[in-house]
Amino acid sequence: MILSILFAGLGQLYNRRYIKGIAFLIIEIAFLITTLQSINFGLWGLRTLGTIPGTDHSIRLLVFGVLSLIAIVILMTLYIFNVIDAHKQARKIREGWKPLNLKDTIRAAYDQTFPYLMTLPGLLLMIFVVIFPLIFSVLLAFTNYNLYNSPPRHLVDWVGFENFQELVTVPIWQDTFISVFAWTIVWTVVATTLQIMLGMFLAVLVNDPRIRFKKLIRTILILPWAVPAFVTILVFAAMFNDEFGSINRDIIIPLIGGDGIPWMSDPFYARIAIIMIQTWLGFPFIFALFTGVLQSISKEWYEAADVDGGSRFQKFRNITFPHIMFATAPLLIMQYAQNFNNFNIIYLFNEGGPPVRGQNAGGTDILISWVYKLTFDTNNYAMAAVISIIMGLVVSGFAFYQFRQTRSFKEEGEV
Template sequence: MGQVYNRRFIKGLIFLILFAAFFIVFANFLNIGYWGLMTLGEIPKLDDSRVLLSQGILALILTAFALTFYTANIIDAHKDAKKIQQGWSIPNLREGFKDAWDTGFPYLLVGPGLFLLIFVVIFPLLFMVFLAFTDYNLYNAPPKNLLSWVGFDNFAALLTVPIWRTTFVNVFSWTIVWTLVATTLQIALALFLAILVNDPRVKFKRLIRTVIILPWAVPGFVTILIFAALFNDKFGAINRDILIPLIGTGLPWMTDPFWAKIALIGIQVWLGFPFVFALFTGILQSISADWYEAADMDGASRWQKFRNITFPHVMFATAPLLIMQYAGNFNNFNIIYLFNEGGPAVRGQNAGGTDILISWVYGLTFETQNYNMAASISIIIGLMVAGFAFYQFRRTRSFKEEEEV
């Protein structure tokens, strides 16, 4: 009606046809989708709650598309009405198509990627979020049983049910320790080595850098499996060839949670520092030597030059990537699972002694089929990682200066 009011009859007719086609084609699908989303089915073995939930989510996405398109139509009509009041002449059909093509071409190019993003990323995420508010588990699985909405009961169980509370607290605490210690150590080691190799007195820099970066060139899963064999309690080379000859006994790397965590942190430092080393090396080479010469003339010590020149420059240039190192290790599933599958087992909890949140979610999903609890924990993980990354990005100088550009 807004387009008709502006005397753009063809444009209004096109919008009318599009909206009519949308409701004619999707009316039944939307009806079933919203019914399934609210009820999750009524007849066991006939209604599959998972299918109904999927259709309901698709109905929400289609509705969001329609509302977005409708809002864009209203805004467009409002802008045209203002232009007409200011003396703007209504373009003819050819000019209208040309203007639409010029303004809509970027959206035409972005459209396929956006469409793929919605149905490959957003749809599974929404499905996971909705599962967190149902009672979907091994003993209540469709199509034999119907799912029910349980509100925030799954989140409450993480804090009230003893086994869930104990497991969540232990796993969450180890995840934080693992993220902070392993990532900080790999960054500190990389910075230390980069500064040493960058020293003008060091010769054969290219050879040294190549050797240091070699662990990065080897596929991560291969390195982890090799280390799992080296740390094996019975036949591992670390116990058999190093510790037993030196101290007379080996350490329970695989059977004791404490020593397994120490091994995992060491492996992650080995895997992670070459990338950060390469990153820091490039930044150090970009620092002007004049700054250090001026600092020498002022009588600055090595520590003062590091604290006031090297460290701030390196952190300014690499802060966003270092933040992603922390976020990546927070969800570093590969090393936890490939080393010893999150073990060893711990009495009184349904997660292994070295499980982090993401590996615990994997176990709940594929081993015990606690889909509702796994989805609830996944939401917590997502909120934590997103919140941490956003907060740190907002605090970095590089992000603040980009906003000022």
């Protein structure tokens, strides 16, 4: 173990595990020759974000710094594993274990490492697709990266929690954040609950034994799911148009007169329209999901309830509803998380409008669409990163708590 602490692989060579020892030696030597200088440069860039305006690019230095941190974690993990492996191997030799020959060693190593080899590509992909962007965005929230501090002409500086303080103290940020966050919660709860309730109602109704032409009805109800969502949203955006939309022109004005309802220009009516559209878009999936679950419920349960004199409401409350929730709770939770970050419908319907006086977000903007505007319209990357962190904490906290209440995180023996 002491030899492995001094230099990776020496302990394995001392224990006569030559293949493993040579592998660790090659890894450490390659690190010292090829990546040590790059990691030092990356850590310097992460600490300073550059020192010469016009020459040092702060964001590139931040990227190199994050990559250096990831490389250090990977190398430290391998180094610790090298030390632990040498210690365990020495203990086994002391207890009388004898090294295997080369052929048996290769076979045993393959058997033990096969699951890790199969998951390694996915792990590497997750590191660079999920972990790296996550760390980068978190660090970006503690900088002053915006339109007026854009490299390479200007350097980006670390500002600590200044962006978080401005979000809750500066009036325009505070008012906008409270308004958008509250609407995001309302939008998520109302729109998702409505699509779940409508899907459940239709699934239970179509599953009734007295209903005929079930296959035809189910096919018709699933059709909205077959049409691409962006096409449906754009069609509805045209239908809800204040001036030439068919809803005002052919339905509202003939019934109540006047100029119709300002679906696009009034935040209240725009929000109602978006909720209705999302209900239309979301109920077919819930309907198909609940229909499959209803088919799996044994008819004997309902027959026993009929014998006991149970009403239809009692059968639904004590048989149908518990079975549906038991089988679909994780998927329903995912529906809430998905709608919390449902960018498509907000942007495609009216780009988050209409404008609201005293705020830098539109009347129907949710957090994700506000982040998009801050990033691409006003180039306020640091504040966008702050809001992204808040979004991630809300969604992950809610999802983790709810999943813990279901069977999703429970082992087989705990159920």
